[in-house]
Amino acid sequence: MDPDSSVHWGAYPALYVAVAFALGFFGNSVFEGVPFSFWLGGAGAGLALFAGMQWWDRTRLVTLAPLGRVLAAVVVVGCAGGARHSVYQGPSPRGLAPAAEASDDAVAVQGIVENAPERTDEATRFVLAVNTLFGARDTAAVEGRVRVTLKPSPWANTVPSFPRLRQGDVTRLRGSLRRPPGLRNPGGFDYAAYLSRRGICCTLYVDVPDRVAVLGNRRGRVQNALVSLRAHVRRQVDRYVPSTGGRAVLRALLLGDRSRITDAQRARFAKTGLMHLLAVSGLHVFLVGMVLYALLRPFLLRLRLRWRTAEVVRAALTITVLVFYMLLTGGRPSVVRAVIMATLFIGGIFFQRSAHSLNTLGVAALVLLAVRPPMLFDVGFQLSMAAVSGIVTLNPRFLEMLPDRYRTSEALDWVLSTGTTSAAAILGTAPVLLYHFGWVSVAGLLLGSV
Numbered sequence: 001m002d003p004d005s006s007v008h009w010g011a012y013p014a015l016y017v018a019v020a021f022a023l024g025f026f027g028n029s030v031f032e033g034v035p036f037s038f039w040l041g042g043a044g045a046g047l048a049l050f051a052g053m054q055w056w057d058r059t060r061l062v063t064l065a066p067l068g069r070v071l072a073a074v075v076v077v078g079c080a081g082g083a084r085h086s087v088y089q090g091p092s093p094r095g096l097a098p099a100a101e102a103s104d105d106a107v108a109v110q111g112i113v114e115n116a117p118e119r120t121d122e123a124t125r126f127v128l129a130v131n132t133l134f135g136a137r138d139t140a141a142v143e144g145r146v147r148v149t150l151k152p153s154p155w156a157n158t159v160p161s162f163p164r165l166r167q168g169d170v171t172r173l174r175g176s177l178r179r180p181p182g183l184r185n186p187g188g189f190d191y192a193a194y195l196s197r198r199g200i201c202c203t204l205y206v207d208v209p210d211r212v213a214v215l216g217n218r219r220g221r222v223q224n225a226l227v228s229l230r231a232h233v234r235r236q237v238d239r240y241v242p243s244t245g246g247r248a249v250l251r252a253l254l255l256g257d258r259s260r261i262t263d264a265q266r267a268r269f270a271k272t273g274l275m276h277l278l279a280v281s282g283l284h285v286f287l288v289g290m291v292l293y294a295l296l297r298p299f300l301l302r303l304r305l306r307w308r309t310a311e312v313v314r315a316a317l318t319i320t321v322l323v324f325y326m327l328l329t330g331g332r333p334s335v336v337r338a339v340i341m342a343t344l345f346i347g348g349i350f351f352q353r354s355a356h357s358l359n360t361l362g363v364a365a366l367v368l369l370a371v372r373p374p375m376l377f378d379v380g381f382q383l384s385m386a387a388v389s390g391i392v393t394l395n396p397r398f399l400e401m402l403p404d405r406y407r408t409s410e411a412l413d414w415v416l417s418t419g420t421t422s423a424a425a426i427l428g429t430a431p432v433l434l435y436h437f438g439w440v441s442v443a444g445l446l447l448g449s450v
Helices: 013-030 036-059 065-089 097-102 191-196 221-240 244-255 263-271 282-302 307-328 333-350 357-371 373-377 379-401 410-437
Strands: 107-113 124-134 139-150 169-178 202-206 212-217
Touching: 013 065, 013 357, 013 373, 036 065, 065 357, 065 373, 097 139, 107 139, 139 169, 221 244, 221 307, 244 263, 282 307, 282 333, 307 333, 333 357, 333 379, 357 373, 357 379, 373 379, 379 410
Parallel strands: 139 202
Antiparallel strands: 107 124, 107 169, 124 139, 169 202, 169 212
16 A cells, blocks of 8 residues: 555654644743743653653563653653744844834834845835844944835825835835734734744834935845846736736746735635635645656656766756745745655655655654744644645545546546545645634635646
């Protein structure tokens, strides 16, 4: 039987480690103010428990030592997750947030444009990694990421033109630095929590172009190539796609830029269960990477390369292309997860080691959460993980339930497989959608299969 055709829950240590790690994050967020020493002490207690279970197992013929070792491992990993979240959330001695709270007037900051700016007809938005704060009397070195909005004042007589910024530009701005507003109404949108999950502490609004100065750039060769490629893709989309809505959707699919998607478009996609089409799909990235990986093998063998050399070359080329596309789209969680899973899958083939998709998913989750712990509470991350988990665990069961007489042709088998995959993804993401939005659309079961 194919290793992915059924689920044996005892064979996925990476998945269990990821879950325990996430539980530590959850515990630290629920019990705010828990010191780092608490998590460190908990990890030490877990290690002591593990050592005790080892000794007990050697001195008794029949014991519960295996269960105790599992419990000890969960405690150690969970406390490690809590410690990582505590360190990530801890205030920096050079943090920018205190300056935002103490400032009532416009302040000047300097930093590097961290992502590709999103431009609409009304405003330009981007994330600025601030390194310098200019005060009334002195200049201070600071650390913090700021969500910047360049938008002319609605009372201005003429609409000014702001400098065109690009990723990697060193920029000095002067504007209103504020802490983002938190949850105002029960069940409403918590903008502060949304930005915090992305490592952003403040917002900065600039309404006059003269307050924006580009001092140069710190782009390397790779970042220069990414900026040029993004600009080329946008020009080609604007050139060959006639409709405004079509251009907006295509930018979202190719570059992950949803700045020109209107609220009406979002509502239509959400009601039909096709909201995922507005994001760069991690599953599609994974499939494209695997197709490229498969096609490279016969091409390289035709060049009379040795088997080992061909495997190294096609693995390196595929991973390079996937990483470059991940950077092109801004490193979205679904794409990062897909690239990590593809890399692990290719590595397993290269080293002749097999791994279940759930184990691979667990490793991907561990990497993402270790880099940015608040991602656990991001709806996109939860939906991405839930969709893949649903497909891996439920889709094989659905296929086993189908009678053989319905799978007599390749075309019919493809239609049924697509339908069961969509159903598995919908069921997997249903709890997340119900919790955050209060409803689930099943229209995507049919629309996503055509």
